[in-house]
Amino acid sequence: MSRVSCAACKYQRRKCTSECVLAPYFPANQPKKFQNAHRLFGVRNMVKILDELKDEDQKSDAMKSIIFESDMREKFPVYGCVECISYLRQQLQITLQELQDVQSQLEFYRQQHPTATYPNFDR
């Protein structure tokens, strides 16, 4: 039975065998996913990362993170996934500031009305 080449082997125009370590992560019908990863890391570096991990789940997680970084680099050519990190840091800062503000307001109410109790107050 003939084997469908994965996107990595298809791109490199080589025969995809059952030993192809990239095949599980780059299905033939998602060529863009491989192109982005190949463009940013190169096949050799991806294979090296896989070779250094023994556990199958770790290999899979590593490839997911590699593909995520590649897709982010395509989307944000200057910052890559640091764009995502900056956004999250900013959101966290805003939320922490808001939390501090609301806590100050709550503290004010507590001091004004020390006898009031909140149903789930001390959970």
Add this chain to the structure above:
Amino acid sequence: MSRVSCAACKYQRRKCTSECVLAPYFPANQPKKFQNAHRLFGVRNMVKILDELKDEDQKSDAMKSIIFESDMREKFPVYGCVECISYLRQQLQITLQELQDVQSQLEFYRQQHPTATYPNFDR
């Protein structure tokens, strides 16, 4: 006057000229920084990223993000900088939940004491 080879040229054992595009980002005294970036992306891919950006500030920001991603991959071989993204997402979730809780408590006090005013309440 002889020019000190940057970490990239030193690693590749080649002469570092004034045209070396990697020299500004990989000083000779920080070889680890280059090794991590070289290991994850390879020199060719880094040069390609730089070539595609025209603005010097963008080139510099791109290299900072590349170096950050490389250092994260060294630190977290499976998740790379996705480790950082997951941590921030988790912190944001926790903080949003806490904010919601404190807002509920505040809302309770407001309903119990509708005439009370907070100094910076409506800012």
